[in-house]
Amino acid sequence: MLLTGTRRSVAALSALVCVGAVALSACTTTKTSGSGSGSGGSGPVKVGLVTKTDTNPYFVKLRESAKAAAESKGGSLVALAGKFDGDNEGQVTAIENLVQQGVKGILITPSNSAGVLGAIKQAQDKGVIVIALDTATDPADAVTATYATNNETAGKLIGQYVKARLASTPPKLVMMDLYPSATVGVQRHNGFLEGMGLPLKTPDIIGSALTQGDQTKAQQAMENLLQRVGGQVNAVYNINEPAARGAYQALKEKGLAGKVIVGAIDGGCQGVQNVKDGQFVATVMQFPKKMAEDGVNAVFEYAKSGKKPSGFIDTGATLITDKPVPGLASKDTAWGAQNCWG
Numbered sequence: 001m002l003l004t005g006t007r008r009s010v011a012a013l014s015a016l017v018c019v020g021a022v023a024l025s026a027c028t029t030t031k032t033s034g035s036g037s038g039s040g041g042s043g044p045v046k047v048g049l050v051t052k053t054d055t056n057p058y059f060v061k062l063r064e065s066a067k068a069a070a071e072s073k074g075g076s077l078v079a080l081a082g083k084f085d086g087d088n089e090g091q092v093t094a095i096e097n098l099v100q101q102g103v104k105g106i107l108i109t110p111s112n113s114a115g116v117l118g119a120i121k122q123a124q125d126k127g128v129i130v131i132a133l134d135t136a137t138d139p140a141d142a143v144t145a146t147y148a149t150n151n152e153t154a155g156k157l158i159g160q161y162v163k164a165r166l167a168s169t170p171p172k173l174v175m176m177d178l179y180p181s182a183t184v185g186v187q188r189h190n191g192f193l194e195g196m197g198l199p200l201k202t203p204d205i206i207g208s209a210l211t212q213g214d215q216t217k218a219q220q221a222m223e224n225l226l227q228r229v230g231g232q233v234n235a236v237y238n239i240n241e242p243a244a245r246g247a248y249q250a251l252k253e254k255g256l257a258g259k260v261i262v263g264a265i266d267g268g269c270q271g272v273q274n275v276k277d278g279q280f281v282a283t284v285m286q287f288p289k290k291m292a293e294d295g296v297n298a299v300f301e302y303a304k305s306g307k308k309p310s311g312f313i314d315t316g317a318t319l320i321t322d323k324p325v326p327g328l329a330s331k332d333t334a335w336g337a338q339n340c341w342g
Contacts, residue, residue, distance in 0.1 A: 105299030159195020218246030
């Protein structure tokens, strides 16, 4: 899956970087690939990447794609991550670490869209270009540009589909959300309700939980919610596919699988299979490979000419389902399997 240049030696190093102080600690995993010196002078371009975690298949694909793109241009990638989705302190430490390592640019998927702003500003003050991938900062113009799915559109797509599948049945929704500090979670949540044709404070939401996009946490949260609303819920919104798998498992254990509509967002290969198997009615595919490649290309262009990208660059979203509905564009799981990630 990874591309390696023919005139370069490739070294892979892993080191655990931990910074702690009393109750606060931050740990990130450093993975350096390719040859290369720092950013300021001569030598190959070094690109930094900071993801929310280093285990989620989505971020694994982002890292692999960024690594391949950097090496194909004769540069290298230094990839770091928080300990968990929401580890703002870990991401701040990662940014500081990358600046010290002499990267020319940093690509980041911020866990806390406002919490990393100080570290980003410090990096920019030292001549490092910072670009957001997947998740926007708050405010969005705190970084040079953002390459991402339009998350409101992704949420709207799954909301429109769920609404169509419910037909005339009044919705009784459970919302498996991310956490309030992440713009991606807010945007998908709001987009879903827009697609459903519902206001943000709708009484049709009969239960909700913060999952951190984690399957285990989502399953536990859904189990707790079902004790209260088990006989009422007819549709579940999920921030991503791991959360959807957790929700589905809880529904299955209560004998509700197939009786409750489960929708997801991500487009990983396992998620596409979940749609094919009937566990999810649909998912919305994102394209992390394009995000990573576009981000890396932008850093190399900056290193070469000083030119910076700007604004929000939409990398696309596609509804995947084997049961299309009139008036809503979608692709089937055969197409999804050919274009998925993970």
